[in-house]
Amino acid sequence: MSDPSGxxxxxxxxTAGRPSREPDQPLNTPITMASTYVAGGDIDYGRYGNPTWSAFEETLGALEGGRCLAFATGMAAVTTVLDLVGQGATVVAPVHAYQGSxxxxxxxxxxxxxxxxxxxxxDTEAVVAACEGAALVWIESPTNPALEVADIETITAAAHEAGAYVVVDNTFATPLLQRPLTLGADIVVHSGTKYLAGHSDALIGALVVDDDELYQVLLGRRGLTGSTPGTVEAWLAARGLRTLHLRVERAQANAQTLVERLREHPAVAEVRYPGFGAIVAIVLAEGELAADLLVRKTRIWVHAxxxxxxxxxxxxxxxWRTEAPTIPVALVRMSVGIEDVEDLWADLETALDTLVVP
Incomplete structure (x- = not known):
């Protein structure tokens, strides 16, 4: 899938979100630590914009095929969208999804x-039926942590026919594996803390839209509520985006190798994997205690x-007591990283072997 720029x-x-190519310009947008700006320009005040945010927003917007707004966290982005839902309106959402949403x-x-x-x-048919009379349809695909996959294009078409807006949480897939705006979605939401920033060191969220009027509404809400990102966090996220394609490629390859091996291990009763991305879920054959033991027996894998x-x-x-009761008690969600896959497997296999009941 390619960008309109070719x-x-x-x-x-x-390449996106870089400073202009003039002599002595930095290659990367620097951190601009400013709350106040000289009047007469486009920003006016630190709650309305920052050049460091812009670098992140321009890059993610180009990747998703729309205009991006950065937020303090993924939850700030989520609640901004939900705040737009009218009084007493109906929201359709997955039974399995990010707990915060x-x-x-x-x-x-x-x-x-x-x-x-x-x-x-x-269940596309059930979702389509639920769209009738709804104001907003919230899609997460793959879902967290069940890893169910939605037919985004079909659901979006049905939602629009019913007069509903469609939001897609694209955190797990990233714009490298899925671009919901091209499938008809109205808003894409990201927890940029995850794959986009990619180094477990920054809290940031984002919304991406391809409608100018909707963009202005969301921009106004961000300024009104003050749910703006930190400058350092935006800089870290922009830097993380520079290697997103390499990290996703390596992590996904590692995940696919591990999935093949996990399916053959006697300690694993079920492997859930949507066929793309680097999130895997396994259900341990010996139940809840085995799952608790597994996450404490590894040397490389971190319980987090x-x-x-x-x-x-x-x-x-x-x-987590707030997790859906339909999620198996022995399910372990795995976020596969970019380490050497043989080291990852050796660590997992050693721990799993101790859980096999003779």
């Missing part, structure tokens, strides 16, 4: 702000709740 995504990650929807529903319809996002970094991490998702 450049491949791998090239866009490196579901908790935000649940909080608004508990306060009488909206109504929710939770669906199996992989986030994902998308260069390092391989995993966790038993049902350790």
């Amino acid at each position: 450049l491949s995504p791998a090239t866009v990650t490196v 579901l908790m935000a929807i649940g909080d608004l529903e508990a306060r009488g702000r909206l109504q929710s319809r939770l669906v199996d996002i992989s 709740t986030s994902l998308g970094g260069v390092e391989s991490t995993f966790e038993r998702r049902r350790r």
Whole structure:
């Protein structure tokens, strides 16, 4: 999939969002630590813009095929979209999704702000039926942590026919593997903390749209609520984007190799993998205790709740009381990193071997 400029995504990650090519200009946009600007320009005040944000926004916007707005966190981006839903309107969302998104929807529903319809996002017919009368359809694909995949194009068409907007959380796939705007989606949301920044060192979120009016509405909401990113975090995320294509390529190759081997291991009852990306979920044959033991027995794999970094991490998702009860108690979500795959497998295999009951 290529950019309208004719450049491949791998090239866009490196070239977009750079300063102009004039003598003595830096190759990278520097960190601009400023809250106040001289009047008469485009920014006016630090809540409305920053050159360092712009570098990140221009790059991600080019990758997704739209205009990007950076936010303080992924949740700041999520709640900004949900705040636009009218009083008492209906939101369709996956029953399995990022907990923060579901908790935000649940909080608004508990306060009488909206109504929710939770669906199996992989059941296209059921999702299409749920679109009737909805104001917003929230898609996550692949879902977290069940790794279900949605038919984005079909669902989006049905949602639009019903008069609903469509939001797609593209955090797991990244714009290198999936571009929801080209499939008809209205808004793409990212937790840039994950794959985009890629080094487990920055909190940042983003929204991308290809409609100028919607962009202006979201821009106004960001300025009004003050949910703007830190300058250092935006700089780190922009730097992380420069190697996104390399990291995704390596992590995905590692994941596919591990999936083949995990399917053959007797300690693993089920492997969930959508066929792309670097997130894998396994269900341990001996149940919850085995899953808890696995995440404590490795030397390279790190037990942590986030994902998308260069390092391989995993966790038993049902350790969180807010995780959906339909997620198996022995499910371990794995974020495969860019380490040597043989080292990753040797570490996993050693730990898994101890969980096999004779």
